[in-house]
Amino acid sequence: MKQDALPQAAWTGTGKTNSVLSRLVDACRVIARNHLALFGLFIVSVGVFTAIFAPYLATHDPYEINIADRLQPPSLEHWLGTDFLGRDTYSRIVFGARTAFEIATGAVLLGALLGIPLGAIAGFAGRWVDSTIMRFMDAIMAFPGRLLAIALVASAGGGFASLYIALGLSSIPSTARIVRSAVLSQKEREYVEAARMTGESDFTILFFQILPNCLSPLLVRLSLEFAHVILAESSLSFLGLGLPPPTPSWGLMLKEVTPFLQLQPVAAFFPGLTISLIILGFNLLGDGLRDIFDPRQYER
Amino acid sequence: MLGSYVVRRLLQLIPVLILVSLAVFLLVRVIPGDPVLVMLGIDPDERGRISEEQYRVVQHQLGLDRPIYVQYLNWADKIIHGDFGLSLASRRPIFEIIFERYPATLYLTATALFVGLIIAIPAGVIAAIRQNTRLDYAAMGFALWGVAMPDFWFALMLIVLFSVKLGWFPSIGYTSPFESPVLFLQHAFLPAIVMGTELAAPLTRYVRAEMLEQLKQDYVRTAWAKGLPSRMVIVKHALRNSLIAAVTVVGLQTARLLGGATIIETVFSWPGVGRLLIDGIYARDYPIVQGAVLLIAVTYVFINLIVDLFYKWLDPRIKLE
Numbered sequence: 001m002k003q004d005a006l007p008q009a010a011w012t013g014t015g016k017t018n019s020v021l022s023r024l025v026d027a028c029r030v031i032a033r034n035h036l037a038l039f040g041l042f043i044v045s046v047g048v049f050t051a052i053f054a055p056y057l058a059t060h061d062p063y064e065i066n067i068a069d070r071l072q073p074p075s076l077e078h079w080l081g082t083d084f085l086g087r088d089t090y091s092r093i094v095f096g097a098r099t100a101f102e103i104a105t106g107a108v109l110l111g112a113l114l115g116i117p118l119g120a121i122a123g124f125a126g127r128w129v130d131s132t133i134m135r136f137m138d139a140i141m142a143f144p145g146r147l148l149a150i151a152l153v154a155s156a157g158g159g160f161a162s163l164y165i166a167l168g169l170s171s172i173p174s175t176a177r178i179v180r181s182a183v184l185s186q187k188e189r190e191y192v193e194a195a196r197m198t199g200e201s202d203f204t205i206l207f208f209q210i211l212p213n214c215l216s217p218l219l220v221r222l223s224l225e226f227a228h229v230i231l232a233e234s235s236l237s238f239l240g241l242g243l244p245p246p247t248p249s250w251g252l253m254l255k256e257v258t259p260f261l262q263l264q265p266v267a268a269f270f271p272g273l274t275i276s277l278i279i280l281g282f283n284l285l286g287d288g289l290r291d292i293f294d295p296r297q298y299e300r
Numbered sequence: 301m302l303g304s305y306v307v308r309r310l311l312q313l314i315p316v317l318i319l320v321s322l323a324v325f326l327l328v329r330v331i332p333g334d335p336v337l338v339m340l341g342i343d344p345d346e347r348g349r350i351s352e353e354q355y356r357v358v359q360h361q362l363g364l365d366r367p368i369y370v371q372y373l374n375w376a377d378k379i380i381h382g383d384f385g386l387s388l389a390s391r392r393p394i395f396e397i398i399f400e401r402y403p404a405t406l407y408l409t410a411t412a413l414f415v416g417l418i419i420a421i422p423a424g425v426i427a428a429i430r431q432n433t434r435l436d437y438a439a440m441g442f443a444l445w446g447v448a449m450p451d452f453w454f455a456l457m458l459i460v461l462f463s464v465k466l467g468w469f470p471s472i473g474y475t476s477p478f479e480s481p482v483l484f485l486q487h488a489f490l491p492a493i494v495m496g497t498e499l500a501a502p503l504t505r506y507v508r509a510e511m512l513e514q515l516k517q518d519y520v521r522t523a524w525a526k527g528l529p530s531r532m533v534i535v536k537h538a539l540r541n542s543l544i545a546a547v548t549v550v551g552l553q554t555a556r557l558l559g560g561a562t563i564i565e566t567v568f569s570w571p572g573v574g575r576l577l578i579d580g581i582y583a584r585d586y587p588i589v590q591g592a593v594l595l596i597a598v599t600y601v602f603i604n605l606i607v608d609l610f611y612k613w614l615d616p617r618i619k620l621e
Contacts, residue, residue, distance in 0.1 A: 135312075139319030143593070144556045144600045146563075151593045154581040155327045231450055235563055238452050239578060254453060265460040272453030280448035 030292045037288020043281025051097040060088035062095040062248045071264035080270045083253065084260050087246075089267065093274050095248035100278065103163050103243075104229040108222055110168030115175030116211070116218070122176065123183030124206045134180070137173040146170075146232050153241045163242055167229045178221045182214035216293035220286050227282035234275050250275050302613065309605055316601060321379065324594045325372050328586050336364055341388040341584050384591040389583050394591040398573060402595075405565070405572030407477055408495070409558045411488045415496025416503060417550070423500070424507025425539060428515065439504055446501025455494045455567045462490060472569035491568045495561065499553045506549045510542035517541075544614050551607025555600050 031037050050057055059079065066086035074081045080089040122133040140148065152166035186192065187210060195205050234251030236242035243249045245256070250271045257267040328335060334344065336359050342349055350358070359365050363374050378385070384394035427439035463471035469490050475483035514520060515538050523533045562574035569575070573592055580588035 135315045136319060138316045139323065142316060142320045142597045142601045143323075144558075144596065147593060147596055150562060150577070150581070151324075151327055151589070154589055155330050227448075234450055235452060238450075239563060239566065241581065251450075251452075254456065258456060261456065261460055262464050265464065268453070268456045268460070272450060272456065275453065276445070276449045279450075280444060283444065283448055 027292045031288055034288045034291055036284045037291065040281045040284025040286075040288055043277055044285055047097055047278050047281065048101065050094055051101040054095050054098045058088075058091035058094045060091040062087060062092045063246055064088070071260055071267060073264065073266055081264065081266050083257055083267055089253070089270055092248040092253055093250065093271060096250045096253065096271070096274070097278075099243065099247060099249045100230050100233060103160065103167065103233045104226050106160075106164040107167035107171060107229045107233075108225050110164055111171030111175050111225065112218075112222060114168070115172040116179050118172065119176035119179030120183050120206055120211055120214075123180035124187055124202070124210070130180075133176070137176050140169070140173045143170075146235050149232050149236060150239070150241060153236055158236070158240075158242050158244055160243070163233060163236065166236075167232050170232070171225050171229065174225065175218070175221055178217050179211075179214055182217050183210055186210045186213050216289075220289045220293065223282055223286035223289055227279045227286070230275065230282070231279055302609075305612070306609060309608070313601060313605065317598065320597050320601070321376055321594065322372065324590050324597070325375055327590060327593065329368075336362065338584075338586060339364075339388070341586075379594070384594075385587040387588050388585045389588075394587055397588065398576065398591055398595055401571060401573045401576045403476070404474060404570060405558065405561055405574060407484070408488055408491055408561060408565070408570060408572060409554065411485075411492040412495035412499060412557055413550075413554050415492045416499030416553070419496060419500035420503035420507055421539075421543075423504045424542075425511055425534065427504065427508040428511030429534060431512065436508075439508065443501045443504040443508075446497050446504075449497075451494050451498055452563045452567055454497065455490070455564060458490045458493060459567075474569075474571050487568075487570075491564050491570055494564055495557050499550075499557060503546065503549055503553065507542055507546055510545045511538055514538040514541050544611075547614060548607060548611050551603065551610070555603035555607070558596075558599060558603065 031041065064087060066082070069078070069082050069086040070084055072078055072082040072086075078088050078090065080093065083089055083092070118133050118137075122130045143151065148170045149166040152169065153162050156162040156165065183206070192205060192210060195209050200209070233242055234249070234254070237249045237251030238255045240255060243252055245252060253271040254268055257264070257271075261268060328338060334347075336355060337344060337347065339362055340350070340358060356365075363371050366374075382395050384398070386392065387394055387397055390397070423439045423442065427436040430436050459471040462469045470487055471490065473487050475487055477484040517538075520533060520538050523537050561570075561572060562578055564570070565572045565575035566578045573596060577589060577592035577596070580586070580592060
């Protein structure tokens with residue numbers, strides 16, 4: 001029942017604030033009950049906070065080389081030890097958060113900017129437009145896992161711009177698919193019929209009436225997409241195909257200490273643990289959001 | 301009915317395969333710089349290494365002086381006939397090199413699949429029948445952590461523990477299972493654990509959810525009521541039906557492993573197609589990169605199709621659309 005309330009409000013323009021507010025309150029209630037989602041939100045918030053305030057949280061310059069102190073174990077001076085050039089691991093992890101979120105935000109935004117309209121148009125137009133767009137999406141999805149991103153950075157070279165494009169393009173199909181199915185479920189609803197009768201154009205109906213009602217599944221997808229992109233960026237940087245040294249990137253940090261595993265195994269431990277935690281955070285948050293937006297949750 | 305569905309699915313694959321091949325063909329074209337120099341493996345600033353006449357000959361030989369759609373059609377025609385061109389580094393046919401490497405990838409994937417199944421099925425079943433107990437939480441914790449953990453980091457941690465500290469397993473190398481099964485298992489153990497965990501983490505969650513669903517069904521209740529022993533109810537009834545649904549997840553994950561073993565093969569120096577691809581990228585051997593990417597993508601598409609058809613055949617209740 002509640003799910004119908006929002007589209008109605010969106011169309012008539014009345015009671016919209018109330019509906020959105022009550023939905024937000026409901027969402028907060030569900031998330032407060034879902035401890036895992038709360039934990040996910042906490043991890044992601046810590047990650048975002050670290051990325052924003054990196055210069056204040058770091059204890060050393062992340063680029064400062066100090067060969068005399070190379071491959072040190074954790075100590076009071078270097079909380080998480082040092083890498084093969086004597087750089088402070090903790091400070092590099094802190095600045096690495098900035099790199100990870102920068103790449104993830106750019107790539108997820110690019111994927112959403114292209115994926116949302118493509119999925120929306122496919123779902124709304126149907127017929128040959130739908131099949132043409134979806135065949136393109138199938139073709140992108142034919143490259144399993146990180147293969148497309150690997151192939152693209154192999155051609156275009158590493159660096160920020162190329163990673164935005166490679167990871168953004170790889171995330172288009174999943175976003176497009178989610179939006180398409182959400183649009184399909186909305187387009188036969190009464191408020192769309194009503195908007196048609198008042199003479200609204202297809203463009204207005206799709207982008208201003210239907211799309212705002214597809215936000216819930218999209219938010220879940222975008223949260224999971226952040227996790228995918230952060231993992232993919234670290235993988236590419238680990239392979240030496242992503243960001244160039246001396247950028248503080250978690251994947252690159254792991255690549256750089258790999259030859260020294262025998263001398264200082266701890267050096268590889270913390271960057272990987274950070275990646276795992278951030279991905280766990282986004283996954284838990286995504287699962288939690290899914291629970292929130294599942295209408296069955298409201299009735300409990 | 302299944303026959304016409306198979307035909308329809310095969311027809312749907314044609315545009316996808318054309319687009320995939322087009323994307324792979326264009327890969328070399330989007331590389332900044334001159335494609336002739338790229339295909340020769342020469343840096344743009346070393347252009348002087350070849351004369352203008354040599355340049356034109358190579359350009360003609362590679363067909364790069366023709367319109368781009370003609371180049372694509374010629375390339376696609378060769379690919380269909382199994383001619384992937386020559387490797388820039390070794391001057392050997394790419395088709396030959398890739399199929400030399402393919403068995404290593406297959407053996408590793410098969411071992412990882414085995415590891416994944418022996419972890420996920422018992423873990424999922426135990427978690428379901430002991431729902432909301434410590435065992436359940438442990439299994440779900442493993443599943444959540446397994447999905448979040450980067451595979452290459454897990455690989456490094458295993459190397460530190462089992463190769464560096466304990467010295468139980470080698471961290472690099474490969475022996476064919478037909479040459480020496482024991483040596484093969486020694487080398488495959490660590491990479492198979494990493495890839496198996498990658499498969500087991502989502503599968504455990506899936507098996508658990510399916511088992512919980514099945515255990516609630518009337519036929520299970522009837523089986524309990526009849527007084528059948530627990531093992532029989534769980535294994536013969538509930539698990540069997542849960543696994544039918546799990547086939548899709550196993551199939552898709554296996555296809556992903558087969559195609560996505562690039563990093564793990566690189567970390568463990570496993571001589572499969574994934575490592576061939578990465579080595580090709582490092583060496584700027586673009587024909588190898590094209591061949592490996594195309595082969596991995598096409599394998600993935602076909603495994604997806606087979607999984608889909610197998611699932612439909614296995615469970616006749618699934619509607620053929």
